[in-house]
Structures are given as structure tokens and as C-alpha cells.
Amino acid sequence: MGDWLGRASTTAVGVIAAILLTASAGAQTRAAQPASPQPRSGAYRAPRTADGKPNLSGIYQAITEAYWDIEPHSAAPGPVQELGASFATAGGLGITDGPLPYKPEALAKKKENYANRIKLDPEIKCYLPGTPRGMYMPYPFQIIQTPAYIMIVSSYARAVRTIYMTDHKEAPADSWMGWSNGHWEGETLVIDTTGFNDLSWFDRAGNFHSDQLHVVERITATDADHLSYEATIEDPQTFTRPWKIALPIYRRLEKNAQLLEFNCIPFVEDLIYGQLRKPSSN
Amino acid sequence: MLRRLLVATALAGFAVAIVHIAPLAAQGQAARGSAGAPAYKVPRLPDGHPDFQGFWNNTTYTPLERPKGIDREFFTKEEVVEQMKRAAAEEGEQTTPGTIADVHYDFTQFGLDRSQAPVALNLRTSLIVDPADGHLPPMTEEGKRLNAARAEARKRAGAITDAAQNQPLSVRCILMDRDGPPMLAGAYNNNYQIVQAPDTVMILVEMLHSPRIIPTNGRPALPASIRQIEGSSRGRWDGDTLVIETTNFTDMFMFAAQGASADMKLTERFTRTSDDTLMYRFTVDDPKVWTRPWSAEVPWKKSIGPIFEHACHEGNYSLTNLLRGAREDEKRAREKKPASN
Numbered sequence: 001m002g003d004w005l006g007r008a009s010t011t012a013v014g015v016i017a018a019i020l021l022t023a024s025a026g027a028q029t030r031a032a033q034p035a036s037p038q039p040r041s042g043a044y045r046a047p048r049t050a051d052g053k054p055n056l057s058g059i060y061q062a063i064t065e066a067y068w069d070i071e072p073h074s075a076a077p078g079p080v081q082e083l084g085a086s087f088a089t090a091g092g093l094g095i096t097d098g099p100l101p102y103k104p105e106a107l108a109k110k111k112e113n114y115a116n117r118i119k120l121d122p123e124i125k126c127y128l129p130g131t132p133r134g135m136y137m138p139y140p141f142q143i144i145q146t147p148a149y150i151m152i153v154s155s156y157a158r159a160v161r162t163i164y165m166t167d168h169k170e171a172p173a174d175s176w177m178g179w180s181n182g183h184w185e186g187e188t189l190v191i192d193t194t195g196f197n198d199l200s201w202f203d204r205a206g207n208f209h210s211d212q213l214h215v216v217e218r219i220t221a222t223d224a225d226h227l228s229y230e231a232t233i234e235d236p237q238t239f240t241r242p243w244k245i246a247l248p249i250y251r252r253l254e255k256n257a258q259l260l261e262f263n264c265i266p267f268v269e270d271l272i273y274g275q276l277r278k279p280s281s282n
Numbered sequence: 283m284l285r286r287l288l289v290a291t292a293l294a295g296f297a298v299a300i301v302h303i304a305p306l307a308a309q310g311q312a313a314r315g316s317a318g319a320p321a322y323k324v325p326r327l328p329d330g331h332p333d334f335q336g337f338w339n340n341t342t343y344t345p346l347e348r349p350k351g352i353d354r355e356f357f358t359k360e361e362v363v364e365q366m367k368r369a370a371a372e373e374g375e376q377t378t379p380g381t382i383a384d385v386h387y388d389f390t391q392f393g394l395d396r397s398q399a400p401v402a403l404n405l406r407t408s409l410i411v412d413p414a415d416g417h418l419p420p421m422t423e424e425g426k427r428l429n430a431a432r433a434e435a436r437k438r439a440g441a442i443t444d445a446a447q448n449q450p451l452s453v454r455c456i457l458m459d460r461d462g463p464p465m466l467a468g469a470y471n472n473n474y475q476i477v478q479a480p481d482t483v484m485i486l487v488e489m490l491h492s493p494r495i496i497p498t499n500g501r502p503a504l505p506a507s508i509r510q511i512e513g514s515s516r517g518r519w520d521g522d523t524l525v526i527e528t529t530n531f532t533d534m535f536m537f538a539a540q541g542a543s544a545d546m547k548l549t550e551r552f553t554r555t556s557d558d559t560l561m562y563r564f565t566v567d568d569p570k571v572w573t574r575p576w577s578a579e580v581p582w583k584k585s586i587g588p589i590f591e592h593a594c595h596e597g598n599y600s601l602t603n604l605l606r607g608a609r610e611d612e613k614r615a616r617e618k619k620p621a622s623n
Contacts, residue, residue, distance in 0.1 A: 127595070145479055
């Protein structure tokens with residue numbers, strides 16, 4: 001899945017893009033609070049923090065099938081036969097603005113990633129999810145907002161992003177989650193993230209990036225319980241041009257909503273280290 | 283471990299080291315109990331609560347329990363400075379190239395030894411302040427049985443090189459003493475960042491990029507059936523002191539090394555006593571294991587950021603290599619010996 005894009009001819013690209021637009025428009029009419037790529041200014045004014053900024057604090061979660069594949073994809077059997085329907089791929093309309101503009105050699109690598117995803121997907125090993133993947137995985141995340149630092153903490157693998165709101169600097173070292181400098185543009189939190197390693201993926205379908213990845217996210221509250229999330233992905237080593245993802249993100253409304261621990265390392269030790277265990281027969 | 287060091291620790295260590303090489307004693311905060319200190323006026327946030335935000339470091343030379351032969355609660359300042367100098371010299375000793383010891387990373391070279399970290403001067407002879415003798419209280423019979431059973435289970439599981447699960451939690455990148463809770467310093471990289479939002483305090487522990495999210499809005503505790511390696515923390519303000527109560531532990535937590543059970547109730551108290559000192563005190567109440575609660579106190583020293591991503595598990599080559607090395611040793615031993623044995 002997703003591979004069909006590689007076979008699409010140049011002339012088909014326009015058609016596909018049109019289908020995507022239609023599909024995403026359809027999704028938006030169905031959604032209670034659609035994430036519009038450019039929230040109308042003045043449409044919603046978020047409550048303010050003590051320093052007068054839109055208050056985005058809270059516990060949120062994306063509701064999307066994009067964690068399987070950020071591109072449009074059909075439902076399909078899961079990669080683990082024993083898990084049957086419970087770990088089968090849910091079909092999804094995708095969150096991209098069109099077919100991913102891979103360079104030819106990068107597309108070949110994407111296909112290889114997909115074919116070997118059981119071995120290669122960092123999520124299976126409980127590795128940090130990277131950015132933006134951590135934002136639309138099927139786990140809640142919490143935004144803790146202060147004037148100088150906005151922390152985005154995912155329940156998955158305890159992934160932490162620190163958004164530096166005042167002390168902007170160049171990434172001092174490469175990392176999984178990247179180095180994020182943020183600023184406010186009216187109602188919108190704009191986060192500019194660089195300093196990535198080349199190890200994280202975008203989804204379970206092998207969509208990937210290099211360490212040249214540059215992500216610019218725009219997060220805007222569209223009402224009390226929804227965020228519009230949009231990200232521009234730039235990686236000249238992997239893609240021919242920048243591309244975008246957009247999706248709504250939902251507040252977890254349970255009264256006692258809270259992040260529970262998901263320290264998944266103990267869950268993957270047999271998978272990663274099992275073949276190095278001392279044979280039990282002496 | 284080397285990988286861990288290179289990825290995050292070295293950078294953080296260096297950054298901290300350069301600024302904090304100044305003589306430690308001069309920066310010291312007198313231990314609580316020495317009288318005459320003027321009342322400190324703590325900075326406050328818009329919601330009126332004390333401001334603990336910033337970067338902190340809890341590196342210490344003080345052992346949890348009072349060393350043998352010491353029957354005092356405090357050392358003199360001169361004694362402590364002398365001890366720290368001696369420890370710094372020992373930690374700064376270079377390993378000899380080509381020896382096995384040298385394969386391990388050099389703490390001083392990478393800015394990791396304690397003398398290059400911010401250290402709050404602590405005159406106490408032990409971190410334990412209660413009981414007054416500076417020692418853990420006696421264990422209950424049940425506590426002794428529990429810990430004997432743990433030791434037995436470890437023995438049954440085999441050598442630590444037999445399986446990943448036999449290694450300490452720290453080597454498996456699951457939990458380190460800096461994470462706790464309670465949060466106690468390790469040999470290096472004892473870096474923390476505190477951020478305070480209304481209703482939430484977050485302590486980001488650099489080791490294992492561990493975020494402790496502490497609601498301060500009276501959220502009810504988790505049901506007892508939900509257990510977490512780092513427990514479940516709830517905070518409240520007691521005047522100018524942040525009080526954090528943590529329960530719902532599992533048997534898989536660092537503090538089990540001291541013998542605690544999963545039913546431990548931990549109470550941590552943070553009080554800012556000067557611009558560069560946050561006093562951290564914790565009480566362990568675990569009647570299953572100890573005959574009485576006990577408390578310890580560690581001053582945290584103001585530090586500088588940033589906190590780096592400590593992707594320990596992702597770069598855990600050392601665990602793979604430890605296990606692979608052990609299997610290789612076994613293979614060689616088999617090849618050397620005659621098959622009959």
C-alpha cells in the first residue's frame with residue numbers, strides 16, 4: 001500500500017491529487033470540527049494564559065488511520081498473521097496533500113522499508129517516534145504550556161518535545177524528536193524543528209526522511225476541544241519539493257483524562273535481545 | 283553505555299562543566315539546621331505559587347546511609363571540602379591506554395565526574411535524616427522475606443549476562459536512579475528541568491528523557507489495579523512547599539534496590555531555600571518492608587540548560603554487546619574443552 005503511488009504515471013498525478021482533494025473535503029464535511037489548513041482568523045479565540053497567549057494546554061489525541069500510512073490506503077491484512085483482525089491495517093484517506101514527492105532512489109528505499117517493516121519500523125522496537133509521527137500515533141499526548149517552554153509529551157515511549165519559545169537556537173545535536181523553536185502568530189503556535197537524525201519514520205508503511213528533515217508545524221485551536229494541526233515537511237535529500245500534512249486533533253474529554261505510563265522497553269526485550277539469551281539446555 | 287554517553291551525556295556534561303568549575307565550597311548552601319540564615323524571599327508565579335522553574339542538578343558526594351565509624355550528623359565545611367577534593371582526584375585519575383579499564387569511558391575527559399557538575403555543598407554525613415542515626419530503619423519480617431524471595435528469584439534467573447532481563451533496569455534503559463522516584467543522583471548527568479503550568483508541574487529528568495507530569499489540581503489517585511514503573515504522582519502546595527505523593531508502583535522500580543515494595547507510598551517535598559538551591563526531601567512509608575517511615579534530604583543546585591534527548595534504549599549497543607560477548611565466551615569455552623566434559 002502506498003506503493004501504487006510509485007507506479008502512478010506523471011499524468012495520473014493530477015488526477016490523484018484531485019481525488020485526494022475530494023476525499024479530504026469529504027472527510028472534512030463528516031468531521032464535527034474540520035481542520036481547515038488555514039483557520040479563518042477570528043473564527044475562534046482560545047482562552048488566554050497568564051501571559052496573554054492562546055492556551056493550548058491539555059491532553060489530546062489524533063483520530064486517524066494515518067499511523068498505518070500517511071498516504072491514502074486501503075484496509076489490508078496486518079503484518080502479523082497471528083493477530084488477525086485486531087492488528088490489521090485500517091483503511092485511511094491519508095493526511096498528505098498529494099502523493100509524496102520522493103526522489104526515485106528514496107522511493108525505492110520506501111518500498112524496501114515497507115517490505116521489511118516488521119524488521120525496520122522503529123515503533124516495533126519502542127524507539128522514539130520522531131516528529132511529526134508522535135503527533136498522530138494512537139496514543140494521547142499532553143501539552144504543558146509556559147511562556148518560555150511548551151512541552152509536548154506523548155504517552156508512547158515517554159517521548160518529550162521541548163518547544164523553546166524564547167531561547168531560540170540552532171540544534172546543538174541531532175536527535176529523534178528534533179530541536180524545536182516556537183513562536184506565536186496570532187492564534188497559531190508555529191514550531192520550527194530541525195536537528196533530526198535519519199532514524200525515525202512517518203508511519204508504519206515505511207515513509208521516511210533523512211537528517212535534512214525540516215518540519216514547520218502550525219497548531220491552532222479551532223474551538224474549545226479541537227486543534228487544527230498542519231505541518232510542512234521539507235527534506236531535499238529525500239523529496240523533490242516540500243509537502244504538507246493536515247489533520248484535526250481532539251481533546252480527550254474524559255474527566256480524569258491523563259497520560260498513563262507506556263514504558264514499552266520491557267515489552268520488546270525478547271524481540272530485540274532474545275536471540276542473544278543463553279540457551280536454557282545446558 | 284558509551285553510545286549513551288556520546289549521544290547526550292557528553293554534550294550536557296560539557297555544557298554544565300564549563301560554567302560550573304568554580305570552587306564548590308564558595309557556592310555552598312549551608313545545611314538546614316545551621317542557624318542565622320536570613321529568610322529567603324522566594325520568587326513567585328502569577329498564580330502566587332513559588333517559582334521553581336529552571337534547570338537543576340542533584341549531584342552529591344553524600345551517601346544515602348551514614349558511613350561506618352561516623353556518629354555525627356554534620357561534617358565541618360573544611361572536612362567536606364577536603365572529601366570532595368579527594369573524590370574529585372580519584373574520579374579524575376586517568377586510565378591507562380590499552381587496559382580493560384580504559385575501554386570504559388573516562389568521566390573526567392567527558393566532563394562527567396562530579397567535580398565538573400554543579401554540586402550543592404551538603405554538610406550532612408548521610409542523606410537519611412530520619413532515623414537520626416542516618417540509617418535505614420530495621421526491616422519487618424515480611425520485608426526480609428520479600429527481599430530474600432527477590433534475591434532467590436534473581437539467582438534462579440541466572441547470571442546477568444544470561445539474558446537482557448537479568449541486567450539492572452539502568453542497563454536496560456528502563457529506569458535510572460535519577461528518574462526514581464525518589465530522584466537520587468547517579469554518577470553523572472543528574473540534570474533536571476522543572477516547568478510549572480497552572481494545575482501541572484513537570485519535572486523533566488534528562489536521563490532516559492523521563493517526563494514526570496504532576497497534577498496539582500486535586501486529581502484523584504489512579505485505581506490500585508493500575509501500576510506503573512514510576513508510580514502515579516499527585517501534587518499539592520503546602521504553603522511554599524510542593525508536596526508530591528506517589529503510589530501505584532510495580533515491583534520493577536529502581537528503589538527496590540533499597541528493598542522497598544510496590545506498595546510503598548512516597549512523599550516528596552520541594553522547598554526553594556535560595557536562588558540556587560531547591561531543598562528536596564522525601565519520606566518512604568512502606569510498612570510492609572520497614573518498621574517505620576524514613577526520610578532523606580538532598581539539596582538540588584541551580585544549573586544551566588538545555589536538557590538533551592537521552593535516547594538510551596535506541597542506542598543501547600552495550601546491552602547487545604554484553605550478551606553477545608557472553609555467548610561468544612561460552613562458545614570459545616566449549617571449543618577449547620573436549621566434548622565429553
